Amino acid sequence: MNRAREAIASRAADPGEALVRLDRIAESAAAADLDLDRASDDALEVLALACHGAPYAAQLIARDPTRLLAAAADPYLRREKPARVIAAEVNQAMAAPPGHITEEALFCRLREVRAREIIRLAARQLGLGTGAEVARELSHLADAALETALSHLGHILARDCGTPRTDDGHEPVLCVMGMGKLGGEELNFASDIDLIYVYSTDDGAAGRLTLHQYFSRLCTRLCAAIGEVTADGLVFRVDMRLRPEGQKGPIACSLASLERYYETWGRAWERQAWLKARPCAGSRELGAEILATLEPFIYPRSMSSAVITDVTSRTRDIQAEARVSPIDGGFDIKTGAGGIREIEFFVQALQMIHAGARPAVRSRNTARALDKLLFAGLITEAEHRTLTTAYWFLRHTEHVIQLDAGRQTQRLPTDPRALAALAGRLEFATPAAFEAALFAHTAQVAEIFATLSDEEPETPAEILALASGNLPPERERAILETLGFADPEAAHHMLVRARARPLSPFGAQRSGAAARIAPALLTELVRSPDPDLALATVLDLISRRRTDSAVWQLLDESRPLLRLMVSLFGTSVYLSKAFVAHPELIDVLVGLGGDRPRRDSASITAEIKRRAADRSDDDDDEEARWDAVAEIKTAHVLRIGLADIAGELSAAQVCGELSALADACLGEAYDLSAAAIAHRHGRAMDTATGHEAKIAIFALGKLGGRELGYASDLDLIFIYAGDGHSDGPRPLDNLTYMTRLAQRLMSGLRALRPAGRLYEVDTRLRPSGSQGLLVTSVAAWERYHRGEARLWERQALTKLRPVAGDPGLCARVFRAATHYVYGTAPGAGDRLAVPEIARAIRAMRERIERELVATGGGQIGGYDIKIGPGGLIDIEFAAQLMKLCHGHAHPALRQTSTTRALAEAARVGVLDGDIAALLVDGYWFLRRIEHRMRIVHDQPVHRLPAGGPELSKLARRLGYAQGAELRGAFAQISRDIR
Numbered sequence: 001m002n003r004a005r006e007a008i009a010s011r012a013a014d015p016g017e018a019l020v021r022l023d024r025i026a027e028s029a030a031a032a033d034l035d036l037d038r039a040s041d042d043a044l045e046v047l048a049l050a051c052h053g054a055p056y057a058a059q060l061i062a063r064d065p066t067r068l069l070a071a072a073a074d075p076y077l078r079r080e081k082p083a084r085v086i087a088a089e090v091n092q093a094m095a096a097p098p099g100h101i102t103e104e105a106l107f108c109r110l111r112e113v114r115a116r117e118i119i120r121l122a123a124r125q126l127g128l129g130t131g132a133e134v135a136r137e138l139s140h141l142a143d144a145a146l147e148t149a150l151s152h153l154g155h156i157l158a159r160d161c162g163t164p165r166t167d168d169g170h171e172p173v174l175c176v177m178g179m180g181k182l183g184g185e186e187l188n189f190a191s192d193i194d195l196i197y198v199y200s201t202d203d204g205a206a207g208r209l210t211l212h213q214y215f216s217r218l219c220t221r222l223c224a225a226i227g228e229v230t231a232d233g234l235v236f237r238v239d240m241r242l243r244p245e246g247q248k249g250p251i252a253c254s255l256a257s258l259e260r261y262y263e264t265w266g267r268a269w270e271r272q273a274w275l276k277a278r279p280c281a282g283s284r285e286l287g288a289e290i291l292a293t294l295e296p297f298i299y300p301r302s303m304s305s306a307v308i309t310d311v312t313s314r315t316r317d318i319q320a321e322a323r324v325s326p327i328d329g330g331f332d333i334k335t336g337a338g339g340i341r342e343i344e345f346f347v348q349a350l351q352m353i354h355a356g357a358r359p360a361v362r363s364r365n366t367a368r369a370l371d372k373l374l375f376a377g378l379i380t381e382a383e384h385r386t387l388t389t390a391y392w393f394l395r396h397t398e399h400v401i402q403l404d405a406g407r408q409t410q411r412l413p414t415d416p417r418a419l420a421a422l423a424g425r426l427e428f429a430t431p432a433a434f435e436a437a438l439f440a441h442t443a444q445v446a447e448i449f450a451t452l453s454d455e456e457p458e459t460p461a462e463i464l465a466l467a468s469g470n471l472p473p474e475r476e477r478a479i480l481e482t483l484g485f486a487d488p489e490a491a492h493h494m495l496v497r498a499r500a501r502p503l504s505p506f507g508a509q510r511s512g513a514a515a516r517i518a519p520a521l522l523t524e525l526v527r528s529p530d531p532d533l534a535l536a537t538v539l540d541l542i543s544r545r546r547t548d549s550a551v552w553q554l555l556d557e558s559r560p561l562l563r564l565m566v567s568l569f570g571t572s573v574y575l576s577k578a579f580v581a582h583p584e585l586i587d588v589l590v591g592l593g594g595d596r597p598r599r600d601s602a603s604i605t606a607e608i609k610r611r612a613a614d615r616s617d618d619d620d621d622e623e624a625r626w627d628a629v630a631e632i633k634t635a636h637v638l639r640i641g642l643a644d645i646a647g648e649l650s651a652a653q654v655c656g657e658l659s660a661l662a663d664a665c666l667g668e669a670y671d672l673s674a675a676a677i678a679h680r681h682g683r684a685m686d687t688a689t690g691h692e693a694k695i696a697i698f699a700l701g702k703l704g705g706r707e708l709g710y711a712s713d714l715d716l717i718f719i720y721a722g723d724g725h726s727d728g729p730r731p732l733d734n735l736t737y738m739t740r741l742a743q744r745l746m747s748g749l750r751a752l753r754p755a756g757r758l759y760e761v762d763t764r765l766r767p768s769g770s771q772g773l774l775v776t777s778v779a780a781w782e783r784y785h786r787g788e789a790r791l792w793e794r795q796a797l798t799k800l801r802p803v804a805g806d807p808g809l810c811a812r813v814f815r816a817a818t819h820y821v822y823g824t825a826p827g828a829g830d831r832l833a834v835p836e837i838a839r840a841i842r843a844m845r846e847r848i849e850r851e852l853v854a855t856g857g858g859q860i861g862g863y864d865i866k867i868g869p870g871g872l873i874d875i876e877f878a879a880q881l882m883k884l885c886h887g888h889a890h891p892a893l894r895q896t897s898t899t900r901a902l903a904e905a906a907r908v909g910v911l912d913g914d915i916a917a918l919l920v921d922g923y924w925f926l927r928r929i930e931h932r933m934r935i936v937h938d939q940p941v942h943r944l945p946a947g948g949p950e951l952s953k954l955a956r957r958l959g960y961a962q963g964a965e966l967r968g969a970f971a972q973i974s975r976d977i978r
Contacts, residue, residue, distance in 0.1 A: 017421070018051040021058040025051070029065040036065075043072035046123045053425040056189075056406035057122035060115045071120040075914050078124075078972045080133040082917060083140040089113065090144040099155025106152050107225055110145050111232035117141055118189065122403050125189075126425075130965055131396050132367060138187040139178075139280075142226075145235050146176050146193075146281035149225040150218075157218050162207020164214050166200075172211055174199045174218065174252070175287040178280035179242050179273055184364040188398055190408040192239040193226070196277070197252035200286055215252040223251070237408065242273050255290060262297045272348050274298045275355070276364045299356040331438075333398045334410035338442025340394050342449040343387050349452055350378050360648065366391060368647050374567060375646035377560030380527035381567050383448050385956065390441040397438070400425050459519045463526070467518040469499050469506060483526045491532060494539045504542040505552060513556035521555075524563050528570030529953070537569035537576045544580065551583050561586075568642070571957070574710060574938040575641045578634050582755060585635055598649075598657060599636070604664035608632045622676055626748055629668050630755035636661050641710070641935055645957075651928035652899070659706040662714060663803055665749075665758055670697060670804035673745040677737065682728020684737040686721070693722030693734050694806035695741065695775070696813055700765050704799035705896045709927070710934040713762045714749070718742045718775040721809050738775045765796050778813060785820045791832065791840050795880045797821050798887075799896045822887040822894060834885045841881050848873065865926050865933075866942040870974030872930075875923045878902070886910045899923055922977045929970070932957050944970055 005019065025047070029036050036047070047068060050057040061068045071077065076085065093113045094101060101109075117137075125134045154174075158164065166172050180194035181187050197219040199211065206214035227238035243249050244261040253261070262270065274294060279287020291298075334340045347369045354376070355362045361376045363369035367388060374384040398410050400422065413419050416431070423434035462479045465471055471479070473492060480488035498506040505518040521538065528534040555562040565586075569576045579585055612628035640657045643649045649657065674695075684693040701715035702708045720738040725731045732740070749758045766772050767784040776784075785793070797817045802810035827833035832840065848867060866872045879898045882905040887893045890908045895901040899920045906916035930942065932954065944967070945951040951963035960966040 017055075021051040021055060021062070022047070024062045025058060025065060025068075028062050032065050034065050034069075039069070040072055042077060043068055045128075046072050046077070046119065049123045049126045049128075050119065053126040053400060054122040054403035056403050057119045059406070060119055064115070067116050067119050070116050071123065074120050075918070077120060078128050079918070079921070079976065080129065081137055081140075082921070083143065085914075085917065086117075086137065086140045087144040087147065090141075090148045094148060094152065098151040099159060101152065103153070103156065103221070103225070106149060107228070107230055108232055110149060110225065110235050111230065114141065114145070114235045115233070122189070125396070125399050125403070130960065130969070131392050131399065132186075134399070135181075135186040135188065135395070138189065138191070139182055139185040142182055142187060142193050142236050143178070143280045145226055146195075146222070149222055150174070150176065150281050153218060153221045153225060157214070157221070158206065161209050161214060161217070162205075164204060164206035164211055166204035166211075168203075172200045172204055172215075173283035173286050174215055175279050175283045175290060176222075176281035177287065177290065178278045180239075180276055182280060183276035183278040184366060185278075186365060186367075186395075187236075188395065188402060190237075190402040190406060192237040192408070194239045194242050194273075195223075196240075196243045197222075198258055198286065198290055199252055199254055200283070202254045202256070212250070212252070212254070216250060219252045242270075255286070255293065258290070259293050262294060266297050268352070271298055272352055275348055275351055275362075278364055299359070299362070301356045330414050331412045332410050333394050333401065333412070336442065338390075338444070338446035338449070340391065340398065340410070342445055343391050343394075346387070346449050346452060347373065354378060360646065363647075371645075371647040375564060375642060377558075377562070377564035377567070380524070380563060381529045381570065382527045385529075386444045387448060388956075390445045393437070393441050397426060459523060463519050463522045466495070466522055467506070469495075483531070485531050485535070487532055491535055494535050498539050498542050501542050506542075513553040517552055517556045517562070520559060520562060521566070524566035525570075527563075528566050529957075530570040533573070534566050534570035537573075537580060538566070540580045541583065544583065551586060554586060568645075571645060572641060572935045572938075574935045575638055575645075577938060578638050578756065582631070582634060585638055598653065599660060601660040601663040601667070604632065604636060604661055605667055608664060608668050622672060625668070625672055626751070627753055627755060629665055629672075630753040630758055633661060633665050633758055634755045637710070644931060645935065651924045651931060654931055655702075655707045655709065655927065658708040658710065658712070659703060662703055662708055662759065666697070666699075666714070666803050669745050669748050669758070673741055673748060676744060677741045678728070680728065681730050681732050681737060681740075682726040684720075684722065684726045684732075684734045685724045686734075687724035689722070691722075693720060693724060693738070694809040695720040695738050696805035696809040697742075697745075697803055698810070698813065699801050699803045700796050700799050701762075703803070704801040705898055706801075707898060707927075709930060713760045715762050715765055716746075716803075717763065717766045719778050719781050719809070719813050720775055721778040721806075721812075723777075735773075735775065735777070739773070742775050765793075767793075778809065781813070782816055785816070789820070791837065791884075792844060794821050794884060795841070795877075798880050798883045798894075798901075801896050818894065821884070822891075825888045826885055837884050838881060841877055841884075845873065845877050864942050865930050865944060868943075868974070870922075870976070870978035872923065872926050874977050875902075875919050875926075878919055879905075882911055918976055922973045925969075925973055929954075929958065 005022065026036060036044075039047070047061070050061060050068075074081075090110070090113050093109050094106065095109070096105075121129075121134050121137055124137075125131065164172050175198050177183070177196040177198060178193065179196060181191050182193045182195075187193070197215065199215040202211055204211045209217070223238045223240070226235045228234060240251060241247055243251070244253060244258060244265075275298065277291065277298075279290070332339060344366055347366050350373055351361055351363075351369065358376060361369070361372045361378065363372050370379070370384050370388050370391075373379045374381060379387075401409060401412070404422070413422060419431045419434075423429075423431045426434055428434035428437070462483065466476065466479060476495070477488040477492045480491045485491040495506060498504055501507045503510060503514060505514045505521055507514070510518070525531050525534050525538065555565065565579070568579065608629055611632055612625040614628075637658070640649065640654060640661070643657075644654050685691070686693045696719050698704070698717050698719070699715060700717065702712050703714050703716075708714075718738065720734065722734055725733045726737050746761045746763075749761055751757065763774060764770050766774070767776055767781060767789075773780075785797075798821055800814065800817050802814060824831050826837060849869070864871055876898050879901040883893050883895075883901055886905065886908075890904070890910065892904040892908055893901055893910075895904060902911065902916045902919050902923075905911035906913040929944065933942075936954070936957065945954060945963075947963060947967075951967065955963045955966035958966060960969070
């Protein structure tokens with residue numbers, strides 16, 4: 001007990017109470033013959049966190065101390081457990097196929113799984129994870145419990161009453177729609193789960209029961225399985241009041257009756273509830289059909305004045321209800337003034353007004369919706385930062401309150417001793433310090449919430465004075481400092497330079513839209529993520545002669561567009577440079593309010609050809625066609641980057657989009673280069689066959705795996721077939737011909753054009769590297785890989801993918817590469833055995849680390865996302881190791897994608913599933929950081945900032961409340977990967 005007591009005494013704000021909890025657990029542990037002093041360090045940490053900050057979790061441990069050991073041994077103690085893993089664990093806990101356990105056993109086992117998960121999640125909430133992760137995990141636990149219970153109960157009921165069948169002989173299906181916090185994947189520890197049960201049709205029967213009777217019985221039993229309080233507690237409380245007709249309505253309804261109800265009776269608050277609806281159990285296909293059917297109700301395309309009136313009225317109601325101030329006793333974290341409800345309603349009100357016409361702002365999750373509203377220009381960066389920070393502060397407080405006794409409450413304790421204990425669990429030195437922080441957050445939230453019913457506020461006098469340009473320099477610098485500019489001296493000089501442009505919004509001869517927009521532009525600059533950076537970028541935009549009055553007119557007519565542009569300028573140097581260089585790309589920003597579908601390479605290629613046709617009437621105008629490629633590429637990078645920042649694309653989707661864009665640009669670049677060479681030298685001919693000689697272009701590396709990042713180089717190799725010479729007026733031998741074609745393509749990609757450079761190209765992965773020929777004949781390439789290629793070159797070939805050229809030659813080379821990499825089993829012939837491959841790859845990895853990684857002195861800032869310990873190369877080498885060792889026996893492993901190869905390795909059983917999941921999750925975590933750092937800095941940054949403002953900014957841009965949270969997550973994931 002000594003180690004356990006030391007761990008608790010060093011942490012607890014109320015060591016006496018914590019030690020009482022420990023004593024209760026120790027008694028239970030002794031009865032179960034468990035020695036806590038011999039427990040692992042992880043177990044002691046979970047125990048200390050529970051006894052200090054989560055009395056409810058400590059109570060669950062005291063009832064069964066083995067739960068502590070299970071939580072400590074869970075590989076997901078310090079990282080988010082994926083939904084599929086949670087679902088598998090819940091299913092496994094049933095220990096029987098569906099229908100083969102009693103309802104009593106089902107109830108018991110679901111509650112035991114929940115108890116074990118609550119202990120793990122309590123520890124994660126109190127320091128081993130983040131609030132957002134825990135909310136998702138709790139939601140996925142609810143999903144899995146509902147799914148498992150539905151499956152077992154469905155089998156039991158069908159056995160007892162008869163299998164349900166529709167009139168045409170099909171099996172009807174049920175979907176459980178999660179609403180509220182469950183729908184938004186943001187449950188807390190004592191949340192109700194709001195449900196609506198919908199089945200596919202009333203046409204049919206289940207034995208002697210109608211389908212309505214059958215599904216009503218099934219849903220009643222499902223509510224009991226999840227929400228009924230037994231000797232083992234409950235899983236989640238179930239709330240059915242959001243269903244049609246509320247408590248008076250049937251527990252389940254068919255899709256047809258659901259549609260009729262909302263068409264006839266649907267009210268504004270019900271439309272608001274459906275903003276967060278998500279299929280969480282049962283038939284996902286029916287869930288998708290439900291959402292598609294109700295979309296016109298949830299998201300009407302045109303917004304009536306009645307909706308705005310309703311939003312305003314409801315705002316006043318909420319303000320009237322939230323009378324209790326945070327400085328009064330018993331403040332409610334959820335419903336009090338400036339509490340969670342005001343943040344949620346603020347977000348949903350803006351979605352109700354705008355999401356019908358602007359699908360880009362739709363999101364069930366409050367935090368993600370705030371991101372989308374920011375990048376649709378509907379809220380300012382300051383509002384986004386304030387609401388996001390307050391939301392997670394309030395949610396963490398809510399979780400800790402509920403972990404005190406497991407009760408459904410969000411109210412602060414009124415007893416001074418209990419309030420002091422809560423403040424300690426929240427890591428505040430005194431109750432007064434906690435109350436001050438709480439009041440600061442809620443006051444800011446209440447102020448923003450009040451703007452829902454206010455008219456546009458008047459522009460502050462300081463902004464108007466700055467816009468006039470009539471202030472003395474010292475007064476202007478003082479105002480700029482007050483408004484939040486980090487370097488007011490530099491900001492003053494930038495404004496002076498902007499005024500030197502007579503027709504700019506700040507110039508002496510401004511008029512019309514340019515004159516009107518100056519105060520609004522300054523207001524948005526002050527609200528942007530980085531006012532100094534945003535002002536510098538605006539100055540660059542003003543300095544461009546092509547920034548004509550039409551731009552200012554458009555920005556004057558659309559303040560959300562102005563807000564979005566300035567927010568972009570204060571967020572991303574990389575994307576801002578593209579926009580400033582090409583103000584005509586404002587069309588892309590205008591399109592943010594509508595659908596922004598993902599694009600494939602074929603649709604981008606068609607767009608390039610249309611743009612080329614628009615630019616020139618002459619099909620032979622090569623430069624115009626190259627410019628069209630560059631313009632389209634720049635516009636699409638801006639589109640992808642904005643969608644990335646807005647949270648509409650995952651890291652994997654960003655890579656896929658950028659790779660599809662590169663494929664399209666490469667295809668057009670090849671066509672242009674081949675046509676230009678043929679025009680000058682004719683066609684390269686194969687003397688042996690009399691047919692045209694062929695060339696194939698292959699991608700390797702990130703492009704080969706469709707994992708391209710922002711501004712990534714393209715790893716390419718060129719292979720040709722056919723000896724001979726060209727048939728034009730200036731003939732060339734085929735090697736020279738194909739070399740010039742490749743050189744022309746590379747120079748076209750690298751050329752600096754008005755719309756920017758397309759891509760840098762790296763050809764060092766060709767045979768013999770930089771010393772080898774740029775273009776290799778297929779015979780020489782095959783000969784090299786049969787006899788001379790080294791292990792690292794076989795590694796590189798695992799990501800080989802054809803991207804342009806002759807399809808027949810591409811197929812031939814790809815088959816040959818597959819044979820060289822996978823055709824011979826490890827250890828056969830001259831091939832290295834599996835242990836030798838592993839040692840060689842590890843030695844290669846260690847050499848890279850010795851030569852390229854600067855040591856960070858043990859600090860997190862020393863970690864390099866790409867090549868540091870636990871970085872991307874570790875994961876990529878792990879995937880390549882799997883492919884080289886097992887690809888011969890398992891063709892499914894022959895994926896060019898790193899993460900798909902790892903997933904397949906787990907599926908075929910050559911890699912532990914948890915390890916594969918860790919590596920896949922870690923890969924996309926690191927790529928997301930890499931994407932964001934590149935967007936922000938416009939430099940190939942791979943090193944996480946050690947701390948300070950840069951780390952804090954990066955953390956906020958990645959959804960973390962503080963830099964320490966991001967640093968902790970990065971450190972843990974890096975250690976796990978290594």
